[in-house]
Amino acid sequence: MKKDCELRKEKLPGNNGAMEGREKPISRRQLKEALLERYTPEMYEKISGSSAAIAGLGGLGSQIAVMLTRAGVGKLFLVDFDRVELTNLNRQAYDISHLGRLKTEALLEILKKINPYLEVTAAAEKVTAENAGSFFREYPILCEAFDNPEQKAILVNTVLDQCPKTTVISGSGMAGVSSANSIATRRKMKRLYLCGDGVTDLDEATCLMPSRVMVCAAHQANMAIRLMLGKEEV
Amino acid sequence: MTVNGVKKEISVQISLSELLRQEGFQTERIAVERNGEIVPRGSYETTWISNEDQLEVVSFVGGG
Numbered sequence: 337m338k339k340d341c342e343l344r345k346e347k348l349p350g351n352n353g354a355m356e357g358r359e360k361p362i363s364r365r366q367l368k369e370a371l372l373e374r375y376t377p378e379m380y381e382k383i384s385g386s387s388a389a390i391a392g393l394g395g396l397g398s399q400i401a402v403m404l405t406r407a408g409v410g411k412l413f414l415v416d417f418d419r420v421e422l423t424n425l426n427r428q429a430y431d432i433s434h435l436g437r438l439k440t441e442a443l444l445e446i447l448k449k450i451n452p453y454l455e456v457t458a459a460a461e462k463v464t465a466e467n468a469g470s471f472f473r474e475y476p477i478l479c480e481a482f483d484n485p486e487q488k489a490i491l492v493n494t495v496l497d498q499c500p501k502t503t504v505i506s507g508s509g510m511a512g513v514s515s516a517n518s519i520a521t522r523r524k525m526k527r528l529y530l531c532g533d534g535v536t537d538l539d540e541a542t543c544l545m546p547s548r549v550m551v552c553a554a555h556q557a558n559m560a561i562r563l564m565l566g567k568e569e570v
Numbered sequence: 571m572t573v574n575g576v577k578k579e580i581s582v583q584i585s586l587s588e589l590l591r592q593e594g595f596q597t598e599r600i601a602v603e604r605n606g607e608i609v610p611r612g613s614y615e616t617t618w619i620s621n622e623d624q625l626e627v628v629s630f631v632g633g634g
């Protein structure tokens with residue numbers, strides 16, 4: 337048994353997720369056909385023809401990226417300057433093998449194992465009021481997934497001001513252990529959706545639970561998919 | 571005027587930054603839409619509020 341595992345491991349070709357432990361790679365066509373078992377061709381075309389950016393690859397952003405990749409989104413852009421650490425593992429998509437690595441690189445590896453044909457680019461940089469406009473201008477959807485409220489405000493203000501074609505889906509209020517039912521999606525402005533309970537600050541709640549953070553991330557991913565399908569109402 | 575859907579009357583014309591201070595908002599953690607348009611952060615001091623304005627103020631909280 338042990339020998340079998342070792343043999344299979346040797347066959348693993350680097351980062352090519354299509355081969356992941358397999359003799360023959362999963363083809364692009366196979367993945368498309370699998371999604372078409374779940375979606376109508378029209379939905380598939382819309383989602384696979386869409387792109388989104390994700391700012392912040394922590395509890396919200398890493399899970400949003402995984403969900404959008406599973407949903408079959410065509411193109412993703414990921415931004416985070418941080419590295420994976422042990423305290424991330426309670427709610428973020430990473431595992432022990434990713435500790436110490438850039439979140440952009442670790443997440444790229446995870447996403448490629450779900451869809452090797454995903455078009456994904458990443459920047460390991462800090463987002464500021466100076467660079468946010470050029471980072472996100474070309475993306476119709478931006479999922480804001482920072483943890484710091486001042487950083488959230490800088491990003492949302494800059495993008496709404498400088499990126500007239502970008503709609504922002506922001507996460508705000510998912511700390512604590514209140515009911516998951518308190519987390520909702522609200523359309524607060526023409527181009528701003530807010531997901532979360534809107535009030536529970538991490539400083540007061542003192543905890544971040546995987547379940548509640550993922551409920552919020554799922555709200556953000558779901559709104560992104562709805563926008564891709566042309567549905568603007570929450 | 572309305573702030574987040576709540577009606578308010580102002581007797582003298584005031585700047586947006588003064589109104590936000592009176593309403594107790596933390597300006598470092600918000601985004602403001604006035605009559606459907608985002609107000610750039612650097613313009614709060616020079617944006618004057620009238621009784622016809624509709625303001626939407628979004629406050630962000632920490633965690634992610």
